[in-house]
Amino acid sequence: MKWNNVFCLICIFLCATPLINRTFADEKVFEKADALFASGNYFEASIEYERVLFLSESSKIRTIANLQKVQALKQLGEFGKARNDLQRSFHFRGDDSLRFEVLYQYAFCLYMDNRSDEAYATLLQLKHAFGHLPLQRYFLLRAMVLADLQQWEDLRTHLESWITMYLDDDAFLQSTFERYDNILSDFEKVLSIDKQRARLRSTFVPGLGQIYAGEVGWGLLNGFSQLASLAAFGVMAYNGYYIASFFAGLGPWQSFYFGGINHAGELAAINKNSRLDELQTAMSVFLLAVDAYLADS
Amino acid sequence: MKLSFAVVLIVMTGFAQAREADENYTLRKEIDFILHLIAREDFDAGLHLLDRLDKVDGALKDSVNYLSGWVMYRQKNLEMSALKLLKVREESPVFYKSRFFGAYNLAHVGRHQHAQNTLTQIPVTPDSMHEAMQRFQLSGVALLQNDFDTFHKHASLFDGRFHVMAQQEHNMLMHRQRFEATRTPSPFLAGMLSAAVPGLGRVYAGKSSEGIISFLYLAAMGLTTYDFYRGGGAGSPIFIISASVTGIFYAGNIYGSAVAARRVNQEFRHEMEQRILFDMHIPLRNAFN
Numbered sequence: 161m162k163w164n165n166v167f168c169l170i171c172i173f174l175c176a177t178p179l180i181n182r183t184f185a186d187e188k189v190f191e192k193a194d195a196l197f198a199s200g201n202y203f204e205a206s207i208e209y210e211r212v213l214f215l216s217e218s219s220k221i222r223t224i225a226n227l228q229k230v231q232a233l234k235q236l237g238e239f240g241k242a243r244n245d246l247q248r249s250f251h252f253r254g255d256d257s258l259r260f261e262v263l264y265q266y267a268f269c270l271y272m273d274n275r276s277d278e279a280y281a282t283l284l285q286l287k288h289a290f291g292h293l294p295l296q297r298y299f300l301l302r303a304m305v306l307a308d309l310q311q312w313e314d315l316r317t318h319l320e321s322w323i324t325m326y327l328d329d330d331a332f333l334q335s336t337f338e339r340y341d342n343i344l345s346d347f348e349k350v351l352s353i354d355k356q357r358a359r360l361r362s363t364f365v366p367g368l369g370q371i372y373a374g375e376v377g378w379g380l381l382n383g384f385s386q387l388a389s390l391a392a393f394g395v396m397a398y399n400g401y402y403i404a405s406f407f408a409g410l411g412p413w414q415s416f417y418f419g420g421i422n423h424a425g426e427l428a429a430i431n432k433n434s435r436l437d438e439l440q441t442a443m444s445v446f447l448l449a450v451d452a453y454l455a456d457s
Numbered sequence: 458m459k460l461s462f463a464v465v466l467i468v469m470t471g472f473a474q475a476r477e478a479d480e481n482y483t484l485r486k487e488i489d490f491i492l493h494l495i496a497r498e499d500f501d502a503g504l505h506l507l508d509r510l511d512k513v514d515g516a517l518k519d520s521v522n523y524l525s526g527w528v529m530y531r532q533k534n535l536e537m538s539a540l541k542l543l544k545v546r547e548e549s550p551v552f553y554k555s556r557f558f559g560a561y562n563l564a565h566v567g568r569h570q571h572a573q574n575t576l577t578q579i580p581v582t583p584d585s586m587h588e589a590m591q592r593f594q595l596s597g598v599a600l601l602q603n604d605f606d607t608f609h610k611h612a613s614l615f616d617g618r619f620h621v622m623a624q625q626e627h628n629m630l631m632h633r634q635r636f637e638a639t640r641t642p643s644p645f646l647a648g649m650l651s652a653a654v655p656g657l658g659r660v661y662a663g664k665s666s667e668g669i670i671s672f673l674y675l676a677a678m679g680l681t682t683y684d685f686y687r688g689g690g691a692g693s694p695i696f697i698i699s700a701s702v703t704g705i706f707y708a709g710n711i712y713g714s715a716v717a718a719r720r721v722n723q724e725f726r727h728e729m730e731q732r733i734l735f736d737m738h739i740p741l742r743n744a745f746n
Contacts, residue, residue, distance in 0.1 A: 401685065403684035404681040
């Protein structure tokens with residue numbers, strides 16, 4: 161789970177309750193659950209919202225209760241459960257703002273549940289079905305999802321359409337692109353790291369794969385170990401210890417050689433993933449700043 | 458005066474009955490909601506609400522205990538599930554289900570003696586399905602305890618009369634046969650064999666590939682040590698170092714072979730326990746669900 165991103169997102173998404181139109185009668189139904197939610201007792205609140213859903217015969221109230229329950233579950237970090245609960249409201253055929261909210265929250269929970277592919281597909285449906293509604297939250301979530309999917313070109317195009325939709329300011333657009341390109345160039349090297357290339361380098365030059373993966377220390381250690389075991393083989397063979405040179409010299413060498421190749425591949429994969437996480441966090445912070453700027457202006 | 462007193466008494470009784478009826482209605486609605494939560498597999502919420510009903514008594518208390526036990530059983534919290542299920546009283550329609558599942562849960566968590574006592578205390582009518590189930594479950598617990606005499610005492614009465622457990626009765630007899638037929642390797646003998654020929658103890662324990670690898674490793678180390686001895690003699694430091702390392706590996710291999718034999722025994726025991734518990738479980742699901 162991308163907890164760095166989550167931390168940033170909590171401020172934006174989780175603390176904000178959706179703007180759902182409720183009548184005075186609706187408010188009475190939700191009184192107890194809302195009080196529990198307001199007091200921070202999210203688990204009890206989720207039960208009370210479920211009770212409203214269970215007892216009510218109005219499909220609108222049931223959908224609102226479901227959405228409110230999802231808010232409580234989000235506070236508890238139970239995005240998978242929230243996602244499952246939201247599926248119950250897919251059949252709702254009431255007003256568009258509620259249907260938009262259901263689909264939006266569903267996409268959001270998918271994203272938080274590490275299912276960005278599905279979140280992207282849901283966002284496409286959202287845009288298609290509710291393109292006439294204000295979509296600011298949609299733009300931010302879609303940007304986050306694209307960053308998670310590492311679709312950098314699409315994200316650039318999306319940024320352009322997002323900014324031009326809300327702001328007619330070429331200077332801001334250019335500076336945003338500049339910052340975006342800077343973030344990507346900072347991590348350009350890590351994006352090009354490839355597990356197979358690391359393995360190939362270590363196959364021909366011992367230790368080079370580890371150095372390519374960014375771990376110079378491991379590369380030197382592996383190279384030195386292979387040299388030392390080969391030297392031991394040579395010294396023992398030169399002194400007439402032929403059997404010992406085979407088992408105590410060549411034996412360790414083959415372990416270091418093949419182990420080094422595998423190790424280089426693993427290091428490349430681990431380092432790439434951890435740096436990608438840093439990139440995605442940097443990108444999330446950047447996207448949230450863009451969103452905040454657009455909201456202010 | 459007497460008349461007005463009687464009227465007041467009737468009105469008060471009426472209010473009390475109405476309040477009681479109202480409370481019962483509220484409780485029934487609450488149970489309906491809890492059942493809804495359980496059906497949605499929202500077990501934590503269901504249990505939370507059931508805990509709140511802990512103060513109720515009578516038939517409702519049985520329902521609360523049964524539901525709590527059942528939810529915990531679904532959550533695989535078997536120890537607590539047994540505790541709740543065994544609180545269900547005999548008057549309850551779910552008494553037998555609760556008792557048998559409670560005993561099964563105890564057997565599953567390794568409390569075999571407690572499971573046996575619970576099963577023995579279930580009041581059953583002769584020639585009934587409950588009696589056959591009690592006998593079958595007791596035979597399973599006896600197998601889990603390695604108590605083959607008790608197993609035979611119960612298993613000799615298996616008659617396949619009840620379809621819900623006929624196949625499992627047969628399976629239970631097969632498990633007993635497998636216990637008899639399977640040779641469990643001795644850790645001591647495995648160690649001795651590996652002392653004679655490195656790796657042979659592991660082959661004896663059924664881990665042939667591990668045995669061959671151990672042999673090859675130790676052979677290579679032995680040959681290396683011999684090479685140092687041949688070149689430098691018994692007093693050369695390189696020979697002493699090599700011989701010490703080989704000796705450590707040799708001793709380690711003996712210990713490893715004993716551990717391998719013990720591990721094989723544990724794996725067999727674990728596999729058999731899972732099979733027995735599985736076969737104890739199926740008739741319960743067939744009979745009570």
